Amino acid sequence: MEKYDAKKDATKSGGSAETIESRVEQKRPRIELDMRDIVADPGQRKLIDDFHHDIRDEARRAYLQIGPYRPAGHKFPKTKKDGKGQSRGFIGSWFDQFDWLEYSVAKDAAYCFYCYLFKPQQAGFHSNDTFTKVGFRNWKNAKNCFKEHAQSIDGFHNNARKRALDFKNQRQSVEHVWTVTSAAEEEAYKARLSIMLGIARFLLLQALAFRGHDESKTSRNKGNFMEMLEWYRKKDPKAALVTGENAPGNNQMSSPMIQKDLARACAEETSELIKSEIGDRCFAVLVDEARDASVKEQMAVVVRFVNDKGSVIERFLGIEHVSDTTSTSLKEALDTMLRRYGLSISKIRGQEYDGASNMRGQFHGLQRLVLNENPYAFYIHCFAHQLQLVVVSVAKCCGSTFDFFNYVTSIVNVVSASCKRKDQLLQSHHDKLVEQLDSSAIFSGRGKNQETSLARPGDTRWGTHHKTLARLMIMWSSVLEVLENISEDGTDGEKKLQSLD
Numbered sequence: 001m002e003k004y005d006a007k008k009d010a011t012k013s014g015g016s017a018e019t020i021e022s023r024v025e026q027k028r029p030r031i032e033l034d035m036r037d038i039v040a041d042p043g044q045r046k047l048i049d050d051f052h053h054d055i056r057d058e059a060r061r062a063y064l065q066i067g068p069y070r071p072a073g074h075k076f077p078k079t080k081k082d083g084k085g086q087s088r089g090f091i092g093s094w095f096d097q098f099d100w101l102e103y104s105v106a107k108d109a110a111y112c113f114y115c116y117l118f119k120p121q122q123a124g125f126h127s128n129d130t131f132t133k134v135g136f137r138n139w140k141n142a143k144n145c146f147k148e149h150a151q152s153i154d155g156f157h158n159n160a161r162k163r164a165l166d167f168k169n170q171r172q173s174v175e176h177v178w179t180v181t182s183a184a185e186e187e188a189y190k191a192r193l194s195i196m197l198g199i200a201r202f203l204l205l206q207a208l209a210f211r212g213h214d215e216s217k218t219s220r221n222k223g224n225f226m227e228m229l230e231w232y233r234k235k236d237p238k239a240a241l242v243t244g245e246n247a248p249g250n251n252q253m254s255s256p257m258i259q260k261d262l263a264r265a266c267a268e269e270t271s272e273l274i275k276s277e278i279g280d281r282c283f284a285v286l287v288d289e290a291r292d293a294s295v296k297e298q299m300a301v302v303v304r305f306v307n308d309k310g311s312v313i314e315r316f317l318g319i320e321h322v323s324d325t326t327s328t329s330l331k332e333a334l335d336t337m338l339r340r341y342g343l344s345i346s347k348i349r350g351q352e353y354d355g356a357s358n359m360r361g362q363f364h365g366l367q368r369l370v371l372n373e374n375p376y377a378f379y380i381h382c383f384a385h386q387l388q389l390v391v392v393s394v395a396k397c398c399g400s401t402f403d404f405f406n407y408v409t410s411i412v413n414v415v416s417a418s419c420k421r422k423d424q425l426l427q428s429h430h431d432k433l434v435e436q437l438d439s440s441a442i443f444s445g446r447g448k449n450q451e452t453s454l455a456r457p458g459d460t461r462w463g464t465h466h467k468t469l470a471r472l473m474i475m476w477s478s479v480l481e482v483l484e485n486i487s488e489d490g491t492d493g494e495k496k497l498q499s500l501d
Helices: 006-012 017-027 056-066 113-117 126-134 139-150 156-168 174-178 183-205 224-235 237-242 256-278 327-340 366-373 383-397 399-415 419-438 463-474 476-489 493-500
Strands: 101-104 109-112 283-291 297-306 312-321 348-353 378-381
Touching (some): 056 113, 109 113, 113 156, 183 237, 224 237, 256 297, 312 327, 327 366, 348 366, 366 378, 383 399, 399 419, 399 463, 399 476, 419 476
Parallel strands (some): 348 378
Antiparallel strands (some): 101 109
């Protein structure tokens, strides 16, 4: 069967090959970099050549942003060759002597950061394969081999290093040489970038969505990012001069790809700040897993440590997607996240999970897998979950308590079942407050005798039950009036019976 050729078919239909080629190029799906493919541990990375050619430079830029992987506080294992002789292993001080050196915790091997990013294609270069694919483990002669690798006569490492430095310095690139811009254009670019970054930071801090359903010019609501940009342009004439129609068509800096890059840059800066804050300190991890709105299993990780002032600090480290919730998958996801942020599992001094068997299992749970690698990572069952289990167990054992909370939940559900009943409740409570204030039975003030409403209790957070009971006590007389109205005016026999009970 003859292979379909879009250019040939279009030429027969009267179109030119050049026009069709551009159409085919436009229809070609855009390849985007998945940040989950950016792995800190060099022993578990994809080779640069394995990335799609459209995103290789993005992958290189992401790795240059992270830098060589050097696990802080990691205890490098010592091994004996053939079970004889002196125990040898990687030495952390080598990092200070060789800025290109990085270490793989997974493979206990050394790698070259620059050679990985800009590996030469010459065949038979065994040294390059050693520092990029296989990993170097000859610890006895390591220092001499490192010097030989960096100062080799053939210069493969030096060429890779030079290419990396040129890649970081955009002014040395061919693209920059061909598109030399004036000082005014550079200032406009910086101003435009500052505006877009400011909008992105605001949306991230407020946890708001960037994109809109319809971002076309005729849309009345283009989404938070584009609408805020329009508001910014109307508010600040200087912003209008460097954005929108006053900016080059290929440098608007408002496309979805740019928005993602800005959000990713903010996330990386936040991660670097958390990493520097932890430093070489010991820390504890708090892990929980749940499904998100897209029905994907996500694992959230929080780190807890003591800062220089002696205060206990908690930082949300990130969310990692897991294919399943087995202890092995959770352990792999935890290792991946720690390596991504340059943290060593040997520095963990505590691990806290809920009561799920895959988390706290004594023999095969996540806590046991971590303890097998680090015996100092003591497991603590989450106190909040313990208290929750105790309260639920006590409530179920005591019949009167169990019935009491069931009645409280039923009252809140019946009174708040419709907008009409809720309006009656709020109006009745408002009238009683005004009456008591006029008679000086109560006094107004900040946080005193404010208008409020009933709150539903949560099944997994017993603190909400206290809020429900407190609100119910304050509004009890108004609640009784609403229940009496439901009993007198209601037509549903079951609801009338509930209100009478």
